[in-house]
Amino acid sequence: MSLTGFWRERPNLSRALLFAALALVSLPFLDIELHRPDPWQELGRIGLGLLQPRWDDAASLAQAVLYTLAFAFCAVTLAVAAGGVLALFYHRWPVRVACAATRAVHELFWGLLFMQFFGLSALTGVLAIALPFSGIFARVFADIFAEQSTLPRQVIAPGRVSLSALCYTTLAQAWPQLTSYLRYRFECALRSSAILGFIGLPTVGFHLESAFRQGDYAEAACLLWVFYVMIATLRWWLDRRLIPLYCLIAFFVLPPSPPVSVSLLGEFVTRDIWPLALREGDYIGALAWYAQEVTRVVLPAAAYTVMLSLVALAAAGVVVLFLFPIASRVCVGRLAIAGHALLVFVRSTPELLLAFVFLLLVGPSALPAILALAIHNGGLVSYLTAREADRLPLRADHAHGINLWAYELVPRLFPRMFALLLYRWEVMMRESAILGILGVATLGFYVDSAFAQFRMDRAFLLIAATALLNIAADAVSQRVNRGLRFEADALARDC
Amino acid sequence: MKRLLSALLLCLFAAPGFAATFTFTAIPDEDESRLVERFGKVADYLEQRLGVEVRYLPVKSYPAAITAFRLNQVQLAWFGGLSGVQARRLVPGAQAIAQGYEDQFFRSYFIANTSTGLTASEQLDPSIGGRTFTFGAKGSTSGRLMPEFFLRQQFGKAPEALFSRVGFSGDHSMTIAQVQAGVYALGVVNYLVWESELAAGKIDTDKVRVIWQTPDYPDYQWTVRGDVDAVFGVGFADKLRAALLEMDDPALLEAFPRKSFVPASNADYQPIEDVARELDLLQ
Incomplete structure (x- = not known):
């Protein structure tokens, strides 16, 4: 041979x-x-901290957790809507290119960019996650839709291209796959939301970064445990029927955003980046x-x-x-x-x-x-x-x-x-x-x-x-x- | 969909509590828990003196402080020399109104892990070349700009060419911690942070020591946006300046740590701007 x-x-x-x-x-x-x-000595201190989590200010911890959840919920809601619409046009190349471009940029980079004109605001956090996620959802939804059998559609609504035809055939078939995928993506959104704290948004990552930086491992451990518990218990509290309620609450608990300066935004796009x-x-x-x-x-x-x-x-x-x-x-x-x-x-x-x-x-x-x-x-x-x-x-x-x-x-x-x-x-x-x-x-x-x-x-x-x-x-x-x-x-x- | 989106965005924008609150920030130059503690007290003091609601907005980085100032998310900021210059260039009309007494003749300390065997001297020992070295934040005046200037002046080389490795620890407390732990052989810090951490017993002098102090330069200052009078009433900027200059409660001043505040102007920071331009840190 x-x-x-x-x-x-x-x-x-x-x-x-x-x-x-x-x-x-x-x-x-x-x-x-x-x-x-x-x-090794420092590693030992981290291990010790993990075993003895401690947090003095319960209110600030609760607020960070709430913001982390709120950013993730709002972002995923927006991204599902945008991704769903884009998925229908995914066969057009400009849509494909736009989606590839948005998801190729990391959430943190989007965050740093948006911060330049939206400041440290809810808008920055939500959009930094929602934008790349829209690109990802568009592709995955399009893939899932394409996998579905076209038979129901041909039978129920032959030759019709309408929203109800889509809802009652393709979407209905794809539903179980879509929901299980979204549950997993929500976990990703939670991680991204937490990480955005590293650049200054008021999520769990904000306090995690300071606690680790200052060597306060007991405090860092407390945040980490809360974060793990949040992810591990997802399947129990992320109930389909409760999601609309969660989203509604999320929009209300988001931190306040300062008024957006349109002139600065324009200046950024037309001047600063060139x-x-x-x-x-x-x-x-x-x-x-x-x-x-x-x-x-x-x-x-x-x-x-x-x-x-x-x-x-x-x-x-x-x-x-x-x-x-x-x-x-x-x-x-x-x-x-x-x-x-x-x-x-x-x-x-x-x-x-x-x-x-x-x-x-x-x-x-x-x-x-x-x-x-x-x-x-x-x-x-x-x-x-x-x-x-x-x-x-x-x-x-x-x-x-x-x-x-x-x-x-x-x-x-x-x-x-x-x-x-x-x-x-x-x-x-x-x-x-x-x-x-x-x-x-x-x-x-x-x-x-x-x-x-x-x-x-x-x-x-x-x-x-x-x-x-x-x-x-x-x-x-x-x-x-x-x-x-x-x-x-x-x-x-x-x- | 579009209507829903705009309604949602409107909700985001229309969040209450932004317009009437006077907000300030500070560059995160040392341990964050200390920052919140010290500026929380300052917020209370200013609120009492100015008669408006005053809030402190914590930020994670020097550029974030500048961006918040540019976007009018904060109207007042405790900037370093370089960050102040950057901010005033981005916000026409912004004014440096007060600086710490010590900021008129500020300096940096070059520090070394004791395992290097380096000791304090009149000039930087040429044997520092080839070792590892850390600055503080990338946009710091006392932890980056001026030390780099003095290094180039003495050695005629960029720091990257002089040292085997150049890092950016992020803040002064971190620089001290990393040099003390031997992660870097050398580092450079804001001298006041060094003195206050030394007094607080956080520094192990068996492991890290000062080997050189730089000549004087102007540093930290309070900078206010030019449009505060229009928003908070005529004479607000003057009232603010008076409140800062008359701050004499040792508990407040000690947190900075400064002896007192003295008047400052944009022109005081021309030397910093010139150096930044020379080092290509300012466009």
Whole structure:
């Protein structure tokens, strides 16, 4: 058998090795260092804090939780409406491009942009989540609608294109899928809402950031527990019949917004985000400015972001290989419940928060970012893989222990695992860019600097570059996965 | 749908309690719990002196403070030298009205982890090159702008070329904590934050010490928007200035920490603007 034949017959292995090789090549370019001589002492203090949560001011805690929920509810409501409408026109390319662009920009970047003209207001928080979510909903809704059988429609309303035809046929069929997807997205919205606190909106993240920064781990732990409980109990309180009521309440509890200055908004869109040369009509000068920015800042930062995400992807793969058995019944029996709980815990913690804590622990380098991305995404994929492992039909005389893992589970689950990881790659790329806000040299670092210097032209260019990068990553992972013929689990997508 | 959306947006905009409240903010230059504590007291004092409702809006970053000021979400702000200059450029008519007594001759301390073996000297030791170093916030005057200026002046190099790694800790308290923990070998801080944390016993002098103090420069100031008289009544800005300058309760002043407040003007900060332009931190 020829060598190419060998690889062609093992598409999963060859692709996985390709990504592993890319990660290995990237490694020397990343700056990975342990700066704190002794992180264990601090880690111990965090552990102690987690066991002894404490919060002195119950009113401010309740307010932060309420705002976190309110932002998420309002944003998801708006996004469902907008996404639903856009899904009907998703076959038109301008709609597809617009949706791809909105979802390629991270909620935090949207937040930073909106803050420039809406200030620290409810509008900023709600729109920062609602906009990318609309883009995501449009695509997913369109996918779900397309999957439905067209037969009912042909029978009930042949040749009619109307709202009632849609409601009584396609929408009715898709309903169970839509609601389960929305429940999961709401969890994502809660995470995004919490994270927006890092840039100053009054959600849980606002207090989390200060508490961790000041080393007040008992207080931070209290917030974290509240956040976990909120997510873990979702299925009990997020009742379909209560949702309209929740939304109504949410609109009333939102923090007050200052009046919007239309002139500032106009100025931002027509003036601030364009380079000086362009505003003065000097097109050659503007081109030179763009060329200089691209070569000096955008390309190096983009390369760093890609390399970081590749290393994080490989690290997440390693995490999955060794972590999924702890939540799988065939491997650990009853203990799987504990493993399952740990994985839910890990995947509910936003990457930004994980990275922030690691940064405080080991100092600023690419290491905290890689750890955070690998743990969060590895945890999520492990969770899904473990679920898959328990569904596998096994022979009565199957092997046990390490042999079961090495010779049966891993080989059989590998294609699925790899496909899921690849779907997460786009997410990891989005997150790597954002982690720059914490000081890693990815695109987010320069976005943050540009905002600090009020250079909106540079900030805008960098955010646009980030969006392009994410769109490219999405295209690559879809292409590779199409070869593997796997449909992504909704849970593995986007957030 | 469109009608619903506009109704919802209207609800968001029409939220009550914004127009008549005089709101101020401050750059988050040290531990946030302290910020809330110290500015909560100032809000009470101003409310009593000005006869209008006064609220303190906490923010997470220097640019957020400037943006809130630009959008008229706050009318008054306790800015650093550079953030004040940036804010007044974005808000025509804004005035620096008062500064701390100490802000007329402010300075930064370069600090080092004791494991470096560096000690206090008249000039920065050339052996600091090649080590790790952290500034405070990216837009800080005492934690970024002026230290970078003095570093370039002495070594003729950008900090990125001088040190093996340059970080931005985010605020002065964090800079001290990170240099003390050895995350960075060196750092630079606002000297008043250092003195007050030292007095509060938060600094372990066996682990971190001051190795150089910079020459003097002007720093923090209260800046007010030019349109406050139109909103809060004629003479409001003067009343505000008087209230700030006459603040003499040690409990209030100690929280800043400043001895007293003295008059200031936009022109006092020209040197800061010039330096910022030279370092390309201002367009």
